Amino acid sequence: MPRRSLGQNFLFDLNLTGRIARSSGPLVGVTVVEVGPGPGGLTRALLMHGAAKVIAVERDPRALPALAEIAAHYPGRLEVVEADALEFDPRPLIGEGPARIVANLPYNVGTQLLTGWLTQEAWPPWWDSLTLMFQREVAERIVADESDRANYGRLGVLCGWRTRGQILFDVPPAAFVPPPKVTSSVVRLVPRPEPLPCRVRALETVTGAAFGQRRKMLRQSLKGATPDPAPLLAAAGIPETARAEEVPVAGFVAMARAL
Numbered sequence: 001m002p003r004r005s006l007g008q009n010f011l012f013d014l015n016l017t018g019r020i021a022r023s024s025g026p027l028v029g030v031t032v033v034e035v036g037p038g039p040g041g042l043t044r045a046l047l048m049h050g051a052a053k054v055i056a057v058e059r060d061p062r063a064l065p066a067l068a069e070i071a072a073h074y075p076g077r078l079e080v081v082e083a084d085a086l087e088f089d090p091r092p093l094i095g096e097g098p099a100r101i102v103a104n105l106p107y108n109v110g111t112q113l114l115t116g117w118l119t120q121e122a123w124p125p126w127w128d129s130l131t132l133m134f135q136r137e138v139a140e141r142i143v144a145d146e147s148d149r150a151n152y153g154r155l156g157v158l159c160g161w162r163t164r165g166q167i168l169f170d171v172p173p174a175a176f177v178p179p180p181k182v183t184s185s186v187v188r189l190v191p192r193p194e195p196l197p198c199r200v201r202a203l204e205t206v207t208g209a210a211f212g213q214r215r216k217m218l219r220q221s222l223k224g225a226t227p228d229p230a231p232l233l234a235a236a237g238i239p240e241t242a243r244a245e246e247v248p249v250a251g252f253v254a255m256a257r258a259l
C-alpha cells in the first residue's frame, strides 16, 4: 500500500517513465542519483535508456525487494541505498564521469531537497542537471522570474541565480498510482557555470526579508535583514520604493553582496 506520509505516488506507464528518463539528456556513460525510486518504474527506464549506473536512495524498506529484482536484470548498474535522502550524501558513491539527479520526488520534501542541491557552496556542483517532478504550482515557482509576479519568490531567486530552468511537460493526476489531487510537472535545471558570486546565506537573508513582506516597499521589508536598508538598496541601484517581486535576480545578488 502506498503511504501518503512518504509522498508515494507511483509511475508505471513505460512511455512516461521513458520520456522523463530521456528528457534528462543523453544517459549513456552517466551516473544518475535517483531519490525515492519506490517500486522502480523510473529506475528501470533510466537503466533501459543507457545510464551507466543508478544510485537509488529510498527510505521505505518495502520497496527493496522490487528494486533488488531490477538490480538482478542490470548487474553492477543499480546500487540501492536505504536512507533518508535529506541526510544522505551520494557523492562518495559516484565514480568518474558525469553525474545527474533524476527523480519523481516525494512532494513533502521536494523543495527541501532542491534547496539543498542549490545551496552547496562549491559551484559548479557535482551534478550536470536536475530533472525533477513537482506539483505544477511548485514548478511554476521554481522557474518564475520578475515577469511572473504571482509565482516569483525566494525559490525563483535561488534557482535563477545558480541555474537555468524550464518546465518540460505536465503529467496529469491519472498517470500516478494512487492519483494525487493536482497536476504535476517535470522541471529541468542546468547549472550556470559562473553565477554572479555571492554568499548563499546572505542571499537567503535578503530574499527572506524581502519576500517575507512582499507587499511592502523594500526600504521597509529589508529591515528584517539590516537595520538601515538604504545603503544596501543604493549599492544595488534599486529604488527604495521598489517591492521584492519587481527586483530581478541580479538585484538580489547585488544586495546580498552589499550586506
Ligand SMILES: C[S@@+](CC[C@H](N)C(=O)[O-])C[C@H]1O[C@@H](n2cnc3c(N)ncnc32)[C@H](O)[C@@H]1O
Binding pocket: 006, 007, 008, 009, 010, 011, 012, 035, 036, 037, 038, 039, 040, 041, 042, 043, 057, 058, 059, 060, 063, 083, 084, 085, 086, 103, 104, 105, 106, 107, 109
Ligand atoms: C512520488 S514517489 C515516486 C516513486 C517512483 N520514483 C515512481 O516514480 O514511481 C516518492 C518516493 O520517495 C520515497 N521517499 C519519501 N521520502 C523520502 C526520503 N526522505 N528519502 C528517500 N526517499 C523518500 C517514497 O518512499 C517514494 O517511494
